[in-house]
Amino acid sequence: MAARSHAYFAICPRGLEPALVAELQALGAAEARAESGGVAFAGSPEVGYAANLHSRLASRILRQVARRGYANEQHLYDATQEVRWHDLMTSQQTLRVDVTAARASLRSLEFAMLRIKDGIVDRMRTLAGDRPSIDRNNPGVRVFAYLDERTVTLYVDLSGEPLFKRGWRADKGEAPLKENLAAGLLALSGWTPEVPLLDPFCGSGTIVIEAATIATRRAPGLNRSFAFERLADFEPAVWRRLLERGRAAVDDSATALIAGSDISTRVIEQARTNAGVAGVGTLLADGRLRLQASDARTVEPPAERGVIVCNPPYGEQSAPRSSSVPKMMGEVGDHLKTAFAGWQAWFLTSDRQLPRQMRLAETRKPVLYNGALECRFFRFELVGGRYRPRAIS
Ligand SMILES: C[S@@+](CC[C@H](N)C(=O)[O-])C[C@H]1O[C@@H](n2cnc3c(N)ncnc32)[C@H](O)[C@@H]1O
Helix, strand or coil, rough: CCCCEEEEEEEECCCCHHHHHHHHHCCCCEEEEEEEEEEEEECCHHHHHHHHHHHCCCCEEEEEEEEEECCHHHHHHHHHCCCHHCCCCCCCCCCCCCCCCEECCCCCCHHHHHHHHHHHHHHHHHHHHCCCCCCCCCCCEEEEEEEEECCEEEEEEEECCCCCCCCCCCCCCCCCHHHHHHHHHHHHCCCCCCCEEECCCCCCHHHHHHHHHHHCCCCCCCCCCCHHCHHHHHHCCHHHHHHHHHHHHCCCCCCCEEEECCCCHEEEEHHHHHHHHCCCHHHHHHCEEEEEEEECCCCCCCCCCCEEEEECCCCCCCCCCCCCHHHHHHHHHHHHHHCCCCCCCEEEEECHHHHHCCCCCEEEECCEECCCCEEEEEEEEECCCCCCCCCCC
């Protein structure tokens, strides 16, 4: 019998959609299509589980359960009546409904949410004889409704906790990147585990820990649970098989050289703790993962050639008190030009003046969003010698 096919939507930070298409295709997704803020795709239940277990770039995986045109709130209620909710949940489970709208003409999203919630509850009462109760804090099942001008799409959440929560972060450090954005930076930089990597502003270690788990082939979701495990149509045998394959794939023999440094000894200690919890303590112990306190203005290259991937402090975030960030970044630029000739460097920042401050000319600058903050991911080729600053448009 052919496996059932579902339509899915994977949410991701804006700017990572094309990379997420490629990642999902490699996991067996069909019809993957980039949209703003995510990727629509199709596949069996196994593909949906695999996306949760393996995707490094997605924040959440949703499974579509209904889609129809609407013109008023009653149509939203009607959309809920097309779904066999009792195949997804029991009335003993709790429910939460969230509504997101883009260009929707309805007066109140709160009212839209209530109509959808009422529709689900009424339908469950009719089909199962009882209704689920609502729990906004710790729901058993979460339904997302997306409204555009004319269409409502209902999804059931498969992830639960967002996927960027890998389960290792004890303490947040200063302005940490989300783990899926860190993975996105590595993907966009083209870094592969054979190439030495340095993050000279590593903070809590997000980029280097993500890199170490990539190098050791640790699926990002190996040590956490997912909302799909609570759905009534969960297929435990399929999930167990995927998990076993994921566990068997872990390979600590990776030859990698991954270095992270930060001016703060306190955050370096945090990064070391985080690395241990993330399961890459062996690499830390034998020096394949190096985490050291060091100033980016004087940091030593860990290898002759390699890639720098980082997000330095920028205006919106706290900065070292002793010097202003632009001045410091000028000094970092001078140091990189002399000590890191032959390296390629990628800097994520919301400060468009960064190349000017560092007196480096970028060779690429894709747009990425760090939360709501529009950023550029500047690429610099460090060829040594003196650079002339280039006018930035
Ligand atoms: C935006 S945070 C990086 C966050 C990191 N990517 C994470 O996910 O935790 C910037 C970091 O740069 C560090 N920093 C500031 N000035 C520095 C310098 N001169 N050299 C090295 N690190 C510095 C701060 O201590 C802070 O941890």
